[in-house]
Amino acid sequence: MHNINYIRSNPVEFDNFMKTRGERPIAQKIIEIDKEKRETQTVLQNLLAERNQISKTIGILKSEKKDATKEMAKVDDLKNKLNTLKELETLKDDELKAILSRLPNIPDSTTPIGSNEEENVFYRDWGSKPSFNFDPKFHFEIGENSNLMNFETATKLSGPRFVVLKGQLSKLERAIANFMLDKHTSSNGYVEMHVPYLVKAETLYGTGQLPKFGEDLFTAGDDHWLIPTAEVPLTSLCSNQILNINQLPIRVTSYTPCFRSEAGAAGKDTRGMLRQHQFTKVELVSLVEPEQSNNELERMLNCAEGILKDLNLHYRVMTLCTGDMGFGAKKTYDIEVWLPGEGKYREISSCSNCGDFQARRMNTRYKSNDKNIHVHTLNGSGLAVGRTLIAILENYQTLDGNVEIPEVLKKYFDNQNTLF
RNA sequence: GGAGAGAUGGGUGAGUGGCUUAAACCACAGGUUUGCUAAACCUGCGAAGGGGGUAACCCCUUCCGAGGGUUCGAAUCCCUCUCUCUCCGCCA
Structure with a gap:
């Protein structure tokens, strides 16, 4: 399995290596999917943080026997968004893994280049x-x-x-x-x-x-x-x-x-x-x-x-x-x-x-x-x-x-x- | 195969719905003290990922065997699976 950080910062070099091993250029696609995944992740995590915060508030309100219906409605609203984002993140992650797990290792600098x-x-x-x-x-x-x-x-x-x-x-x-x-x-x-x-x-x-x-x-x-x-x-x-x-x-x-x-x-x-x-x-x-x-x-x-x-x-x-x-x-x-x-x-x-x-x-x-x-x-x-x-x-x-x-x-x- | 019990950080182990932000102890690392060692004391101590910053660093998310579900909120409740242990049966 390849280090995604390496591909991110050396896409051309990576593709050149893959070419010597009989693979088509793929770095651009990998970077694209990875970017989508991370962006989704960021939004998702921010929403999760928000939900956790509100849930905590609800806990405090309830223990003080105060009304929390407003907060509960707010979290309810977040739920749909969270589910959609979670699904998208999983999808992108699976896509990325499917590609990465099938790419061969990068050759050592002393390995001769050849096709057979x-x-x-x-x-x-x-x-x-x-x-x-x-x-x-x-x-x-x-x-x-x-x-x-x-x-x-x-x-x-x-x-x-x-x-x-x-x-x-x-x-x-x-x-x-x-x-x-x-x-x-x-x-x-x-x-x-x-x-x-x-x-x-x-x-x-x-x-x-x-x-x-x-x-x-x-x-x-x-x-x-x-x-x-x-x-x-x-x-x-x-x-x-x-x-x-x-x-x-x-x-x-x-x-x-x-x-x-x-x-x-x-x-x-x-x-x-x-x-x-x-x-x-x-x-x-x-x-x-x-x-x-x-x-x-x-x-x-x-x-x-x-x-x-x-x-x-x-x-x-x-x-x-x-x-x-x-x-x-x-x-x-x-x-x-x-x-x-x-x-x-x-x-x-x-x-x-x-x-x-x-x-x-x-x-x-x-x-x-x-x-x-x-x-x-x-x-x-x-x-x-x-x-x-x-x-x-x-x-x-x-x-x-x-x-x-x-x-x-x-x-x-x-x-x-x-x-x- | 049958019956029962269980799975929480490197280890032991507490935690039965919201002051848990996973306690405590051990191990480990650094420090103080010290003639050396030991002891004592102090500090630190899981992993993966995202975001911010020139940087030291800061913020956030996820993970309590695995995967689902219930809930505003799950280590904790429910379902499925896996594995471990004990007893019985079978067996090289």
């Missing part, structure tokens, strides 16, 4: 593409050949875009998640949380998925929605609170399933477990003071990259351009891991600084020198577990169809060297 993913900018990379003396297979070939990755059974149970993992692959999924959680909690200063996977619409509004992107979500009825990412419950932990400054920074992590309808992705990545309706992810979330959020984004990115370095997986980091960034983000880094089977870099983590955008929507503030200031929120995958599993299968595969176990994961496998 083609214009994302290379930031840095690590490692190099592994070489194979055979044709590396796709992850789903390795998985299906081992009989431990089954898409048909999953489709039988739930339809397309689900998977059943068995035995060592199911264990690998769990080992990856454990490794990530262990690292983030012991070395990176995050506190592990166990959170609900079903949340209210209000919670999704706070992080920005609603009202605009309901189509991407699964709902379980009765105002219960399945989380598309643990960012939603984690960021919302302190919603509607005023924190003490010494509680910051807050760094939390959680391993959860994520549910996405993939409404706009028909026909895209239909083979394998790259794009599923359900997948698991270890999420990182930070709440920090505004001055800290730029540094925190770099820190978070390093925490996510650290996992890939430990797993010895080659990756590159891209800075997303304005047109490819998510709704609530000011700046986003995507980490793309190299998948030799597919021969492509694929997103495995996305780290975003949302500034005060989400904090405004969910009303999370902290007290500093007697002032209440909105916190800055950040979220990042650290990492997507399913895609990490894919990356390990494709990067650690051997000629005989087996998969070597990465050094840091061996302790979860009784120090075995290979998976099968």
